[in-house]
Amino acid sequence: MITEQASRTPVGSWTVHAVTVSPExxxxxxxxxxxxxHGLGMSARSLLPTARLLARDFRVVLPELPGNGRSTRPADVLDVPALADALVDWMDRVGLPSAVLVGHSLGSQVAVHAAGRHPDRVTALVLVSPSRDPLINTPWKKALRLLLDGPRESPKLLPVAVVDYLRAGPIRMWRTLRASLETDPIRTLGRVRQPTLVVRGDRDLLVSPWWARTICAVVGDGRVATVTDGPHGLPFSTPADLTRAIMPFLRDYPGLLS
Structure with missing residues (x-):
C-alpha cells in the first residue's frame, strides 16, 4: 500500500505545490x-502513474514548477536555469539535502541544469524522453511533433494535458519552449558527473535515438534504456514499462537499494 499527500510550500515569493507518494x-x-x-506545461498528475510504482521502494515527491500546475505563476517566464534553481530552492525549503532526479521531457533539461549547477544536491539522474534534441531545433518542429505524438499516448492523458495546458497558459508555455531552445545542451550535459540513465520510447517523435546516445556519451557515466512501443509520455502512458527500465539502474547504483 502507498500513501499520497499534497503540500504547499512557500519558496521566496512563490508557493510550490507538490504531491508526495510513499510506502505506507x-x-x-x-x-x-x-x-x-514534469514536462512543459504539465503537472504532477502526468507523473503519478509511474510515481505510484516507484513508491513501492522509494519516497517519491512530485513538485510542480513555478508557472505550472497549482504552483504560483510568476509574472516573468522562467528559463530552464531559473527553473532548476527554483527546484533546488524548493528542496531547501522542504529539508531535502539531495535526491535522485527523474525528469520527463522539459523536466529532464531542468534536472540536468540542477545537477550541473548544484552537483551536491543530485545523487543520480534519470532522463525520460529528454527534450532539447538538436535535430528538432525550432519551437514549431517540437510543437508539430508533440501534436503528432498525441494519438500514440494513452487516451487518458488527453484530459490531463488539456487541463494542465490551460492552467499554465499557451503564452507561458510558448515562451518557456523558446527559452529552452536557447540553451547549449552539450555544454550543459558536459557538467554532469552523476550516474545518468536515459530512457527513450522507440515510438517517440521528439527524441531521436542519436540524441539518447549522445547524452550518454557526453555525461560522465551514462547508459540508455529503450521502452518498446513507448511514446513520448512514458510516465503516464507506459508506467509499468518505464518503471522496469528504471529499477535496474537504481539497483546497480551503490547504496540506492539495499
Missing part, C-alpha cells in the same frame, strides 16, 4: 528520495 510503512531506511520533474 515508509521508505526503507537509507534510500534516497526520488524527485520527479
Amino acid at each position: 510503512a515508509g521508505a526503507p531506511e537509507g534510500r534516497p528520495t526520488v524527485v520527479m520533474v
Whole structure:
C-alpha cells in the first residue's frame, strides 16, 4: 500500500505545490528520495502513474514548477536555469539535502541544469524522453511533433494535458519552449558527473535515438534504456514499462537499494 499527500510550500515569493507518494510503512531506511520533474506545461498528475510504482521502494515527491500546475505563476517566464534553481530552492525549503532526479521531457533539461549547477544536491539522474534534441531545433518542429505524438499516448492523458495546458497558459508555455531552445545542451550535459540513465520510447517523435546516445556519451557515466512501443509520455502512458527500465539502474547504483 502507498500513501499520497499534497503540500504547499512557500519558496521566496512563490508557493510550490507538490504531491508526495510513499510506502505506507515508509521508505526503507537509507534510500534516497526520488524527485520527479514534469514536462512543459504539465503537472504532477502526468507523473503519478509511474510515481505510484516507484513508491513501492522509494519516497517519491512530485513538485510542480513555478508557472505550472497549482504552483504560483510568476509574472516573468522562467528559463530552464531559473527553473532548476527554483527546484533546488524548493528542496531547501522542504529539508531535502539531495535526491535522485527523474525528469520527463522539459523536466529532464531542468534536472540536468540542477545537477550541473548544484552537483551536491543530485545523487543520480534519470532522463525520460529528454527534450532539447538538436535535430528538432525550432519551437514549431517540437510543437508539430508533440501534436503528432498525441494519438500514440494513452487516451487518458488527453484530459490531463488539456487541463494542465490551460492552467499554465499557451503564452507561458510558448515562451518557456523558446527559452529552452536557447540553451547549449552539450555544454550543459558536459557538467554532469552523476550516474545518468536515459530512457527513450522507440515510438517517440521528439527524441531521436542519436540524441539518447549522445547524452550518454557526453555525461560522465551514462547508459540508455529503450521502452518498446513507448511514446513520448512514458510516465503516464507506459508506467509499468518505464518503471522496469528504471529499477535496474537504481539497483546497480551503490547504496540506492539495499
